[in-house]
Amino acid sequence: MRILIAYDSLSGNTRDLARMVRGCCEARGHDVTWIEAGIQTLAEAGPDPRHDLYLLGTWTDNAGRTPAAMKRFISELVEAVGKPDRVAVFGTGETQWGEEYYCGALRRMADFFGSPHPPLDIEQMPHGARDALKVRHWTDRVLATMDSTAAAGATAGSAPPAVAVAGTRARPRADFPTPVAKDSLHADPARLDA
Numbered sequence: 001m002r003i004l005i006a007y008d009s010l011s012g013n014t015r016d017l018a019r020m021v022r023g024c025c026e027a028r029g030h031d032v033t034w035i036e037a038g039i040q041t042l043a044e045a046g047p048d049p050r051h052d053l054y055l056l057g058t059w060t061d062n063a064g065r066t067p068a069a070m071k072r073f074i075s076e077l078v079e080a081v082g083k084p085d086r087v088a089v090f091g092t093g094e095t096q097w098g099e100e101y102y103c104g105a106l107r108r109m110a111d112f113f114g115s116p117h118p119p120l121d122i123e124q125m126p127h128g129a130r131d132a133l134k135v136r137h138w139t140d141r142v143l144a145t146m147d148s149t150a151a152a153g154a155t156a157g158s159a160p161p162a163v164a165v166a167g168t169r170a171r172p173r174a175d176f177p178t179p180v181a182k183d184s185l186h187a188d189p190a191r192l193d194a
Ligand SMILES: Cc1cc2nc3c(=O)[nH]c(=O)nc-3n(C[C@H](O)[C@H](O)[C@H](O)COP(=O)(O)O)c2cc1C
Pocket: 008, 009, 010, 011, 012, 013, 014, 015, 058, 059, 060, 061, 062, 063, 064, 065, 092, 093, 094, 095, 097, 101, 102, 103, 104, 123, 124, 125
């Protein structure tokens, strides 16, 4: 699969986690596009922004909010490919901000995309064998779900996964939602703070 991993990280915790998720994906033979949302745009994902799976990683900002850079990236993504349903969310936070707000951005983002995958949350930075196992299990579960969905689709005769073609303009895949206008409700990043 072509997998886009996009993450935002201030102090490195989420970057560490994203690297672990990436390692698991690559170990399973998947092709990963890597975007650091704080300093890169979707344009840096190459000529075709469509991917088979989007893994979005974030830290959580004040009172459970989604950081600005991640909201910006999500708007860009929705504008480019529509609102993908193949999204899984991971990230880091701290319970000292209150259980109610712990990793709140993950819940908001998973809700926004209607992600079928429970978010992967890690307190502060990932460390030790327990976290490594948690990350591997989460990533493997997400990948396995995608593989079985693809297999079911192939049996039913649906379109094959997206393939990047250098130099071509991005076109929505038949089974992707039609791209929505930037200012539509779906693309409104304010929903990530609601
Ligand atoms: C201004 C600020 C507000 C924060 N608010 C929350 C919060 O509401 N909930 C939470 O779980 N963590 C909160 N955190 C903690 C960070 O999400 C956490 O430290 C995270 O691991 C940082 O990830 P990073 O190293 O990738 O930037 C906050 C951190 C800062 C700096």
